[in-house]
Amino acid sequence: LAAPPHRSLQSDGVNPDLASERLTASFSVEKLTARLDGGAEHTRMRRAIVEAIESDPAFSRENQYFQSQNERYEAAVRRAVHLQKKMREMGWTENGPEIKYIYRWLSGDIAFLLHRVFMRSISVLGSDKQVAKWIPLATEHQIIGSYAQTELGHGTYLQGLETTAVFDIATQEFLLNTPKISAMKWWPGDMGRSATHTVVFAQLYVHGKCYGVHPFIVQIRSLQDHSPRPGVTVGDIGPKMNFEHTDNGYLMLQNVRVPRENMLSRFCEVQPDGTYVRWGSQKINYFTMTTVRISILSDEVILPLMKACTIAIRYSAVRRQSKLKPGEQEAKILDYQTQQQKLLPQLAAAYAFHFINIYLHELFDRGYQEIQGRNFDSLPELHAFSSGFKAMVTQYCTSGVEICLRACGGHGYSLLSGLPSLYTRVLASCIYEGENTVLFLQTARFLIKCFMAASAGQPIPPSVTYLSSAKPGKCPAKDKLDFLSPDVYLKAYEQMAIRSVTKLQHLIQSGAEKHEAWNQCTVQLVKAAQAHCHYITVKIFVETVEKLDNKAGIQKVMKHLCDLFALHGIFSNAGDFLYDGYLSGAQMDLVTASYLDLLAVIRMDAVPLVDAFDFTDKSLNSALGSYDGQVYQRLYEWAQKSPTNQQVSPAYGKYLKPLLQNRLSKL
Amino acid sequence: LRGEALVINDPDFQHEDLNFLSRSQRYEQAIRKSSLMVMKLREHGIADPDEIYWFKRTCLGPFPEPFGLHFSMFQKTLETQTTDAQKEKWLPLVRGVNIIGTYAQTEMGHGTHLRGLETTATYDPATQEFILNSPTVTSIKWWPGGLGKTSNHAIVLAQLYTQGQCKGLHAFIVPIRQLGTHEPLPGITVGDIGPKFGYDEMDNGYLKMDNFRIPRENMLMKYAQVEPDGTYVKPLNDKLTYGTMVFIRSIIVGDSARSLSRACTIAIRYSAVRHQSELKAGEPEPQILDYQTQQYKLFPLLATAYAFHFVGAYIKDTYRRISGDIIEGDLSELPELHALTAGLKAFTSWTANAGIEECRMACGGHGYSRCSGLPDIYVTFTPSCTYEGENTVMMLQTARFLVKSYTQVSSGQRVTGMVSYLNDLSRQRIQPQHVAARPVTVRINDPISLVEAYKARAARLVEAAAKNLQAELNHRKSKEDAWNRTSVDLVRASEAHCHYVIVKLFTAKLSEISNAAVRAVMTELCLLYALYGISKNTGDFLQAGILTDTQVNQVNQHVKELLAIIRPNAVALVDSFDFHDVHLGSVLGRYDGNVYENMFEWAKKSPLNKTEVHESFHKHLKPMQAKL
Numbered sequence A: 001l002a003a004p005p006h007r008s009l010q011s012d013g014v015n016p017d018l019a020s021e022r023l024t025a026s027f028s029v030e031k032l033t034a035r036l037d038g039g040a041e042h043t044r045m046r047r048a049i050v051e052a053i054e055s056d057p058a059f060s061r062e063n064q065y066f067q068s069q070n071e072r073y074e075a076a077v078r079r080a081v082h083l084q085k086k087m088r089e090m091g092w093t094e095n096g097p098e099i100k101y102i103y104r105w106l107s108g109d110i111a112f113l114l115h116r117v118f119m120r121s122i123s124v125l126g127s128d129k130q131v132a133k134w135i136p137l138a139t140e141h142q143i144i145g146s147y148a149q150t151e152l153g154h155g156t157y158l159q160g161l162e163t164t165a166v167f168d169i170a171t172q173e174f175l176l177n178t179p180k181i182s183a184m185k186w187w188p189g190d191m192g193r194s195a196t197h198t199v200v201f202a203q204l205y206v207h208g209k210c211y212g213v214h215p216f217i218v219q220i221r222s223l224q225d226h227s228p229r230p231g232v233t234v235g236d237i238g239p240k241m242n243f244e245h246t247d248n249g250y251l252m253l254q255n256v257r258v259p260r261e262n263m264l265s266r267f268c269e270v271q272p273d274g275t276y277v278r279w280g281s282q283k284i285n286y287f288t289m290t291t292v293r294i295s296i297l298s299d300e301v302i303l304p305l306m307k308a309c310t311i312a313i314r315y316s317a318v319r320r321q322s323k324l325k326p327g328e329q330e331a332k333i334l335d336y337q338t339q340q341q342k343l344l345p346q347l348a349a350a351y352a353f354h355f356i357n358i359y360l361h362e363l364f365d366r367g368y369q370e371i372q373g374r375n376f377d378s379l380p381e382l383h384a385f386s387s388g389f390k391a392m393v394t395q396y397c398t399s400g401v402e403i404c405l406r407a408c409g410g411h412g413y414s415l416l417s418g419l420p421s422l423y424t425r426v427l428a429s430c431i432y433e434g435e436n437t438v439l440f441l442q443t444a445r446f447l448i449k450c451f452m453a454a455s456a457g458q459p460i461p462p463s464v465t466y467l468s469s470a471k472p473g474k475c476p477a478k479d480k481l482d483f484l485s486p487d488v489y490l491k492a493y494e495q496m497a498i499r500s501v502t503k504l505q506h507l508i509q510s511g512a513e514k515h516e517a518w519n520q521c522t523v524q525l526v527k528a529a530q531a532h533c534h535y536i537t538v539k540i541f542v543e544t545v546e547k548l549d550n551k552a553g554i555q556k557v558m559k560h561l562c563d564l565f566a567l568h569g570i571f572s573n574a575g576d577f578l579y580d581g582y583l584s585g586a587q588m589d590l591v592t593a594s595y596l597d598l599l600a601v602i603r604m605d606a607v608p609l610v611d612a613f614d615f616t617d618k619s620l621n622s623a624l625g626s627y628d629g630q631v632y633q634r635l636y637e638w639a640q641k642s643p644t645n646q647q648v649s650p651a652y653g654k655y656l657k658p659l660l661q662n663r664l665s666k667l
Numbered sequence B: 001l002r003g004e005a006l007v008i009n010d011p012d013f014q015h016e017d018l019n020f021l022s023r024s025q026r027y028e029q030a031i032r033k034s035s036l037m038v039m040k041l042r043e044h045g046i047a048d049p050d051e052i053y054w055f056k057r058t059c060l061g062p063f064p065e066p067f068g069l070h071f072s073m074f075q076k077t078l079e080t081q082t083t084d085a086q087k088e089k090w091l092p093l094v095r096g097v098n099i100i101g102t103y104a105q106t107e108m109g110h111g112t113h114l115r116g117l118e119t120t121a122t123y124d125p126a127t128q129e130f131i132l133n134s135p136t137v138t139s140i141k142w143w144p145g146g147l148g149k150t151s152n153h154a155i156v157l158a159q160l161y162t163q164g165q166c167k168g169l170h171a172f173i174v175p176i177r178q179l180g181t182h183e184p185l186p187g188i189t190v191g192d193i194g195p196k197f198g199y200d201e202m203d204n205g206y207l208k209m210d211n212f213r214i215p216r217e218n219m220l221m222k223y224a225q226v227e228p229d230g231t232y233v234k235p236l237n238d239k240l241t242y243g244t245m246v247f248i249r250s251i252i253v254g255d256s257a258r259s260l261s262r263a264c265t266i267a268i269r270y271s272a273v274r275h276q277s278e279l280k281a282g283e284p285e286p287q288i289l290d291y292q293t294q295q296y297k298l299f300p301l302l303a304t305a306y307a308f309h310f311v312g313a314y315i316k317d318t319y320r321r322i323s324g325d326i327i328e329g330d331l332s333e334l335p336e337l338h339a340l341t342a343g344l345k346a347f348t349s350w351t352a353n354a355g356i357e358e359c360r361m362a363c364g365g366h367g368y369s370r371c372s373g374l375p376d377i378y379v380t381f382t383p384s385c386t387y388e389g390e391n392t393v394m395m396l397q398t399a400r401f402l403v404k405s406y407t408q409v410s411s412g413q414r415v416t417g418m419v420s421y422l423n424d425l426s427r428q429r430i431q432p433q434h435v436a437a438r439p440v441t442v443r444i445n446d447p448i449s450l451v452e453a454y455k456a457r458a459a460r461l462v463e464a465a466a467k468n469l470q471a472e473l474n475h476r477k478s479k480e481d482a483w484n485r486t487s488v489d490l491v492r493a494s495e496a497h498c499h500y501v502i503v504k505l506f507t508a509k510l511s512e513i514s515n516a517a518v519r520a521v522m523t524e525l526c527l528l529y530a531l532y533g534i535s536k537n538t539g540d541f542l543q544a545g546i547l548t549d550t551q552v553n554q555v556n557q558h559v560k561e562l563l564a565i566i567r568p569n570a571v572a573l574v575d576s577f578d579f580h581d582v583h584l585g586s587v588l589g590r591y592d593g594n595v596y597e598n599m600f601e602w603a604k605k606s607p608l609n610k611t612e613v614h615e616s617f618h619k620h621l622k623p624m625q626a627k628l
Helices: A016-023 A029-037 A040-054 A069-090 A099-106 A113-125 A128-139 A283-318 A337-372 A379-407 A409-413 A419-428 A436-455 A462-469 A480-484 A486-510 A514-547 A551-572 A574-581 A585-603 A606-611 A631-640 A651-660 B002-009 B023-044 B049-060 B068-081 B084-095 B241-273 B292-328 B334-362 B364-368 B374-385 B391-410 B417-428 B447-475 B479-485 B487-510 B516-536 B538-543 B549-575 B595-604 B615-627
Strands: A145-148 A164-168 A173-177 A197-206 A209-219 A232-236 A249-253 A256-259 A268-270 A276-278 B101-104 B120-124 B129-133 B153-162 B165-175 B188-192 B205-209 B212-215
Touching: A016 A283, A016 A606, A029 A040, A029 A551, A029 A606, A040 A069, A040 A099, A069 A099, A069 B615, A099 A283, A113 A128, A113 A145, A113 A197, A113 A209, A113 A283, A173 A197, A173 A209, A197 A249, A209 A256, A232 B595, A283 A337, A283 A379, A283 A419, A283 A606, A337 A379, A337 A514, A337 A551, A337 A585, A337 A606, A337 B391, A337 B487, A379 A409, A379 A419, A379 A436, A379 A462, A379 A514, A409 A419, A409 B374, A436 A462, A436 A486, A436 A514, A436 B292, A462 A486, A462 A514, A480 A486, A480 A551, A480 A585, A486 A514, A486 A551, A486 A574, A514 A551, A514 B292, A514 B549, A551 A574, A551 A585, A574 A585, A574 B538, A574 B549, A585 A606, A585 B538, A631 B188, A651 B023, B002 B049, B023 B049, B068 B084, B068 B101, B068 B153, B068 B165, B068 B241, B129 B153, B129 B165, B153 B205, B165 B212, B241 B292, B241 B334, B241 B374, B241 B549, B292 B334, B292 B487, B292 B516, B292 B549, B334 B364, B334 B374, B334 B391, B334 B417, B334 B487, B391 B417, B391 B447, B391 B487, B417 B447, B417 B487, B447 B479, B447 B487, B447 B516, B447 B538, B479 B487, B487 B516, B516 B538, B516 B549, B538 B549
Parallel strands: A145 A197, A164 A197, B101 B153, B120 B153
Antiparallel strands: A164 A173, A173 A256, A197 A209, A232 A249, A268 A276, B120 B129, B129 B212, B153 B165, B188 B205
């Protein structure tokens, strides 16, 4: 497998400070890339697709940082329309293997993403007849859809939604209403300006009785002139921290009527006489919603961290500051221990999460098979996994990207570094698809239940059996090298997770009123869920490394990263490991020593390790992070393209000149 | 606050919501308001610096302004570093804003490490001029505020060359734009560095100079001088610049307190308005402020905001107290204050930075909307972790002072001030164990006892870092290398020292509060601040044997109890910060709590809503549907 042109060592113009970093790699970058892609053939396909997209100027993101909200929105719509054309030309299909690479490159900077959610919700929640009617229209973009669940006053807690859908037997229609301002649909993407239809979640009322929240297909704009339908008030919710290109919208419904057939009815239906019928198991639907949390991790959460690491680490090899040895040139900032301590744990986390993501996908694929066979046993476990890992990975990656941003000093603050946009995007993931604190509490509830079941001698799911294996003891490590043994640190994590759960069981049982007791323990419950997820992540990293073959030095360098991820976690949460004395104070000093030693070791491979992520310069879109390391030249060139330097600002003539009152022409 | 109302209601200061403006428009609005403000200053004859500062804050609110560096760095540097003749020439022009200036220090390739700057100023005795040059791309001046489009002068820091020798960094007054036309002068390339995370209204700029000549008199010559024949006269004392740095860092500590207070005000008020889920089955959805997890996110930050207010005031007072001594030439207290403010600048800005984000996250989805005001607070505040000294570098400066003090104590000398706890180390020397291993009886509901616990932790971490540094020095030849290999420990020691100082200052403040009810609530906040800090750093306290496992449990338990105790006063405690709605700039944080209806009103003004059907329907969507 030949290295792609963007990675060639011979190419002229690579900053020598970056070129030298690539000469000392302890492993084959190309082989690691193939491993990350899941095989060299996938790497080839991905690169071909990236090449096809990047060579098409319609997809260029060159001026992105200079555009207004209106321009970004229009560009996203234009790209989405062009993508349809491109896919036909290239023979790519929605269900083909290429699609994930296409969207990964686009990094979400495209319109109609909620249109895809609209289609998926109809496929999952709609009857066969509904699927047959709507999906072809949506596929052909005859209609553009959105997904309207969240309301102005209601988010994560779905039962609290206030929009109503009242069945009118006389006309066989549902009457949809937004009874008050907090009930307005708020946030749905593609809805503010683009969508013609949306799936609206509303409280269903039949004969005055409320049946809870159900989904309805509602047309919101005319198919002729795109104006809002009668009774519909719809618009854009205004500027946000990011997603300027997305028209997140609001929607108010006043006596909007939709036919009975527009309630999505795979699982339940209102019959013409008003009888409410429910059939089948909704559990599969529940499973689908659960998988969404996992499906966002790779592209929306882990990828931004990988990009941020790439930018920050390459820049840190180019940026020089102060002298480490008198008389020498100023040192690369990557040589400072404090800089390594900021960046290298983030790099290790990016790899850790890449592997946990693969593990979760395998787990969910297996779960899907079982559920297809009407075996729902694994559902609670899968739900706990998706909640806890969504919360942990989004939280960790968000803080990781911010650390990378701040590690680039002043230049990180420039939009041209690419880091602010990565940060403001990834941090949204902490909120959407379930607020993280709420999700951690769901995982905690599962852990407590399992622990109590285990105490009562009942069987519990495999991922939590460790909870019942608690044995008191002390960490056996005597030397700092002992902490490079996965058995040693895994055991420490396991003990820590067990302690944080078992500590709670007493609290919960002692509570006078159960819900009161629960609210009184939520801070510790969140900690317990985090401890569990952290432990599983370390465990999966260790198991992945064991399975790697050691050709081309890959296993060795991954082992270093795994050790770093684990020890950094202990170092940063020392109190949790010292508590109860599983680790002694002296052992904690050994952990610290071992952890700091690892920084210096991984430092040598830092640039090759981010090169292996194989981002093209265009997909990074960063003046600091390009492969050639020509940071300053690029920063200067890009700045000159800024509209502030192209246009004459009226500010001088209008305000400064009168102010300066200059009778002087020269000083 | 009557004055505040006057400015806020002045129609001249009204403008469209900044969130809906492009960057160029925001810059123009800022220039308009700054110019207006200067006109009003002239009109009212306001010249006192404190009054100017207050007036500016009222006119411009918390937003950066393109004239910011003119009043702070440009004017201040001219006031302190010029000869009398230079003062006479420049100060009237500067004070009357007949010229607009900025301060150009940072270069594209060089920031915190000043000695690395590459811009050169070479003296030419034949014409009695300095020739300024930007010899490389990395030497282009980059980032100075107001440089891109606004200023016509800059103070430029450059390496001085005279008689073939480099004499190090010196400051020069450089005209950059033609008076009257505002066009760049020949030999000057100047422009805006492009869009940033925040600071949209600021024209941070670049400046490249090619053989640009300025007269000899444009070098700031109060201290060092170049005589007409090129002879260089050395300055007497270089510690004097410490004074300015202490002053600026004390402002950042104050900014940390204010920015965090604003974020807390928004998040706490909104949490009282927002309802979600159920705590008890069948009951209405509770205010999210009633959830323990929400309280745990917000109340420690509220306590932190108060703590930082007191610390900011302390530094400012101390600086005022000793600035008289500085003018008299007595610099004895400066090194400690300089070291302390470096660390506190880093500690408070890091904490506030993370705290603002925590507040935003605590507001869920709506915190992400620009209407919450939180994104703006964050992007405006976050660069303070970098400017005026990158935080990690600041922490290491404090560490240098701590290690020096430790070394003094080890060699039998006594140290004074905030580090005097290190004196106790010598008495411990007879015992073989760690200093901090001596039992500290900590009473967890007594702030004074908690100060002792923080002191013991700081002592332990300073000692550990100093010993590790010594061990590295025994192994290696290079001092710098040993320092680098200990720097993670050193930063930890500085953090612990700063944390101790803050708990100590907060605690000391309590006895000064005469009103019993206020003192009671401040005591609760002080306890929460101290205990929360312990619960987040239990490792340090356990490892040093300062606290036992049981006490850690008690600390956690007491933190939870304090959350419930503070809950009824939470909104009142943010109301006390007394931010006007206009300066808070947040729909979620409105004083009247009418959040949802005003979010809708705000959204209607979004640029995407200008027309009922967006133009991209006609340009893209319609043709796409027609084609299929």
